[in-house]
Amino acid sequence: MNDLFKPFLLEGRVALVTGASSGFGRHFGSVLARAGAKVVLAARRADRVQAACQEIAAAGGEALTVTMDVTDSASIGAAFDAAEQAFGPVTVVVNNAGITIPKPLVELSDSDWSGVIDTNLNGVAYVTRESARRMIAAGVGGSVINIASILAQREQKLLTNYAASKAAVVQFTRTAALELAAHGIRVNAICPGYFATDLNRAWLDSADGQALVRRIPQRRTGELQDLNGPLLLLASDAGGLMTGASLTVDGGHVLTSL
Numbered sequence: 001m002n003d004l005f006k007p008f009l010l011e012g013r014v015a016l017v018t019g020a021s022s023g024f025g026r027h028f029g030s031v032l033a034r035a036g037a038k039v040v041l042a043a044r045r046a047d048r049v050q051a052a053c054q055e056i057a058a059a060g061g062e063a064l065t066v067t068m069d070v071t072d073s074a075s076i077g078a079a080f081d082a083a084e085q086a087f088g089p090v091t092v093v094v095n096n097a098g099i100t101i102p103k104p105l106v107e108l109s110d111s112d113w114s115g116v117i118d119t120n121l122n123g124v125a126y127v128t129r130e131s132a133r134r135m136i137a138a139g140v141g142g143s144v145i146n147i148a149s150i151l152a153q154r155e156q157k158l159l160t161n162y163a164a165s166k167a168a169v170v171q172f173t174r175t176a177a178l179e180l181a182a183h184g185i186r187v188n189a190i191c192p193g194y195f196a197t198d199l200n201r202a203w204l205d206s207a208d209g210q211a212l213v214r215r216i217p218q219r220r221t222g223e224l225q226d227l228n229g230p231l232l233l234l235a236s237d238a239g240g241l242m243t244g245a246s247l248t249v250d251g252g253h254v255l256t257s258l
Helices: 003-008 023-034 046-058 073-087 110-138 160-183 207-215 224-235
Strands: 014-017 038-043 063-067 092-095 142-147 185-192 246-249
Touching: 014 023, 014 073, 023 038, 023 046, 023 092, 023 224, 038 046, 038 073, 046 063, 063 073, 073 110, 092 110, 092 224, 110 142, 110 160, 110 185, 142 160, 142 224, 160 185, 160 246, 185 224, 224 246
Parallel strands: 014 038, 014 092, 038 063, 092 142, 142 185, 185 246
Antiparallel strands: none
């Protein structure tokens, strides 16, 4: 292999991905495994990630499924316990779990608001906190990658709860990075634009969705492989001097005029 690419490899690392049952999370698990990491696939129902685990094993990788509710600290702790028992300390964390409840602000119930904030923001904070405590106790550094959104930078109707949660994730990333740098723990974020996932595929196929796609400078939504480079950069030694950064991957969408 060309020495230029060696810093991007993850041999000897243990990586945990939340929300790993589908979409971004399932893809991230596969990419991290292909880069050499032992991968822990976390979801509220472990049976939903079993197929992904089997695919990684069939390709020659190592993977483990764990049950984790990112809004429940006890559940998070138990999942990290299982990961450590199987593979050792987790040193790469991808905070990917997220939900959306699109409604006009005036129609949002308290539970609509708190449900999105609990998963998208509190879950990121709780998992980051648990992973950082364990890295510090083990005397190892690591990388935490938080999946935010371009809605941390731009606005769209019907997503006040989601946008607020993702904007908070970006600022949380910066502040956590400042606190944890002394322990060799890097904290960064990826802000994807529009990708076709289970959360938004039907909407992107609608007339409104297609109109949005036409406003993206590259005139397309993202493909999952478009996230491989940013993910591996932040997870590996190749991004060793990066912390507190937010990488936008959106085909130029945030550059468009209002």
